[in-house]
Amino acid sequence: MVSAKGRAEDAAGGLHVLTVTPFYPFEGDDANGCFVAEPIDALGKLGIRNTVIAVQPFYRSRRASVSSYPCEWCQYFSLPGGAGLPVAGAFLFARIVGRVRELLRTEPIDLIHAHGPLPCGHAAMLLSRELGLRYVVSVHGLDAFSTAQVSGRAGEWCRRVSRRIYAGSRRVICISEHVREAVLEGLGRNCRTSVVYNGVDVERFTPALESTPSLLTILSVGNLIPTKGHEYLIRALAALVPEFPALELQIIGEGALRERLQSCTEKLGVAGRVHFCGRQSRAQVVDAMRRCTVFALPSSYEGLGCVYLEAMACAKPAIGCRGQGIAEVIQQGKNGFLVGPENEEELALAFAMLLREPERRRNVGATARETILDGFMLQQQAENLERIYRESVA
Numbered sequence: 001m002v003s004a005k006g007r008a009e010d011a012a013g014g015l016h017v018l019t020v021t022p023f024y025p026f027e028g029d030d031a032n033g034c035f036v037a038e039p040i041d042a043l044g045k046l047g048i049r050n051t052v053i054a055v056q057p058f059y060r061s062r063r064a065s066v067s068s069y070p071c072e073w074c075q076y077f078s079l080p081g082g083a084g085l086p087v088a089g090a091f092l093f094a095r096i097v098g099r100v101r102e103l104l105r106t107e108p109i110d111l112i113h114a115h116g117p118l119p120c121g122h123a124a125m126l127l128s129r130e131l132g133l134r135y136v137v138s139v140h141g142l143d144a145f146s147t148a149q150v151s152g153r154a155g156e157w158c159r160r161v162s163r164r165i166y167a168g169s170r171r172v173i174c175i176s177e178h179v180r181e182a183v184l185e186g187l188g189r190n191c192r193t194s195v196v197y198n199g200v201d202v203e204r205f206t207p208a209l210e211s212t213p214s215l216l217t218i219l220s221v222g223n224l225i226p227t228k229g230h231e232y233l234i235r236a237l238a239a240l241v242p243e244f245p246a247l248e249l250q251i252i253g254e255g256a257l258r259e260r261l262q263s264c265t266e267k268l269g270v271a272g273r274v275h276f277c278g279r280q281s282r283a284q285v286v287d288a289m290r291r292c293t294v295f296a297l298p299s300s301y302e303g304l305g306c307v308y309l310e311a312m313a314c315a316k317p318a319i320g321c322r323g324q325g326i327a328e329v330i331q332q333g334k335n336g337f338l339v340g341p342e343n344e345e346e347l348a349l350a351f352a353m354l355l356r357e358p359e360r361r362r363n364v365g366a367t368a369r370e371t372i373l374d375g376f377m378l379q380q381q382a383e384n385l386e387r388i389y390r391e392s393v394a
Contacts, residue, residue: 014047015389016107018100018133020092020124021115023140024054024071026063031282035140035198035306036115037069042199042382048389051103053096055120057088074099078119082150086157089122093130100127109133110393111170118146118158121165128168136392137165138173138196141303142325144182159186166191170392173385176304176325194388197329198306199381200313200372204282207315207369208290216247216355219292219316221285221307222299224255229298229321229342231257231264236348238268244355249274250292252285289314293361294354300341302326309376312336312368317354317361319347329376335368 019040023033033054040050052071056063057078065071076095078088103109112135114124124135143149146158166172166183172193174180180193218237222228230251237249251261251274258276265271280288285307289295295311296319304325308318312329318336320326330336337354339346354361 014049015110015393016049016051017043017389018103018109018112019050019052019115020055020096020112020120021052022055022120023115024052025066025069025282026054026073027066028063029279030066030068031280031285034282038201038378039199039381039385040069042378043385045379046382046386048382048386051109053099055092055096072099076119082146082158083154085118085146085150086154086161088119089161090126092119092123093126096123097127097130100131100133104131111136111389113138113389116140117144117162117165121169122161125165125168134170134392135168136171136173136388137169138175139179139183139303140175142179142182142301144179145186163187171388173388174303176328178325178328179303194384196381196384196388197376198304198309199378200306200309200376201378202313202369202372204286205289205310205313207365215291215293216244217292217294218247218249218351219252219288219295219311220249220297221252221288221295222297223253224251224257224261226257227299227301228253229300230261232298232342232344232347233296234261234264234268234270234274235344236351237273238270239344239348240351240355241270241273243352247273247355250277250288251275252277252280252288254279285310286314289316292316294319294351296320296347296351298339298341298343298347299324304329308336309372312365313372313376315362315365315369317364318368319350329371331371333364335364335371337364 021036023036025032025037053074054071055074058075063073076092078084112124112133114120115138121137127133128135145162147155150158166187174195180195265274289311295316298321302324308320308326311318321341322338332338337350
């Protein structure tokens with residue numbers, strides 16, 4: 001039975017969307033999947049109701065939702081590693097189809113929004129065939145067909161399944177033009193795609209009230225994996241220490257490269273200047289971005305990168321790499337800087353310029369925040385998603 005509130009929302013043109021996602025905040029990590037959860041809150045203000053099923057393979061520890069982002073966590077069978085990915089969506093479908101039938105007995109579902117083609121997009125495609133529900137798929141990274149993650153025959157299988165998922169969707173939602181090109185390159189041009197950039201909560205990510213000119217800190221936020229370029233940050237820092245003896249590097253994130261990166265700091269003699277902070281809460285990330293001098297993530301494989309946008313919202317100069325999704329946002333020298341991938345010399349030059357010129361640093365940071373306010377707020381992202389939802393069910 002539909003509640004009175006639900007009937008009122010329907011009368012006002014509200015839609016009911018079923019979100020199926022492997023990315024979502026949970027107890028112990030409220031930053032995980034915030035790029036999915038936060039727009040859902042913003043969509044609610046536009047009359048879009050969301051039921052969220054957050055999913056994870058059975059071999060991972062069971063997660064519990066956080067009160068600020070309610071969802072239903074669901075575990076499904078999947079073989080560990082890439083070999084199980086081509087069929088994981090079928091197992092996920094089998095796990096949730098009964099639950100979706102229950103939801104449909106309560107109220108209609110206008111649209112499924114699947115985050116990532118595998119496994120959630122695959123499950124959405126099968127739900128569409130079984131229950132006649134329309135679906136859209138969001139692509140959050142450059143590995144749009146999972147062939148970088150999975151090699152060999154399993155990778156080719158992932159490609160074939162992903163192509164069917166995209167072809168059957170009402171819309172493929174890409175987080176940047178860079179990601180859209182990756183989708184179209186593997187699928188051809190006969191696919192309905194839209195670019196919806198991630199949005200920032202500009203009431204949470206705000207400039208610091210007071211500056212701390214005596215502290216010079218480079219901040220980086222990202223998983224400790226090779227493509228994020230943390231080693232080049234450390235090498236650039238080492239080159240700058242003679243001119244800036246108080247300079248420090250703060251790295252928020254966890255990953256397999258931590259031990260290797262720590263060894264690198266010791267070899268370069270900067271172990272006391274590089275702080276590995278591990279995984280941090282959303283509030284801690286906000287605080288670090290407000291306090292830092294410059295933000296940098298020289299990632300060589302990035303669809304967009306929410307952390308650049310969040311740092312820019314805090315009025316910090318952000319440094320990314322040319323040829324990545326963030327190059328669609330950063331205008332060289334105006335609201336941030338772009339350097340070559342794996343180029344510690346160019347990175348050091350950009351740092352040195354910003355550290356030597358506080359006035360320029362402030363101007364670039366102020367322009368960076370204006371960029372976010374002009375086109376990269378959560379409200380703008382939600383409005384774009386709402387438009388796509390309505391077009392998809394029309």
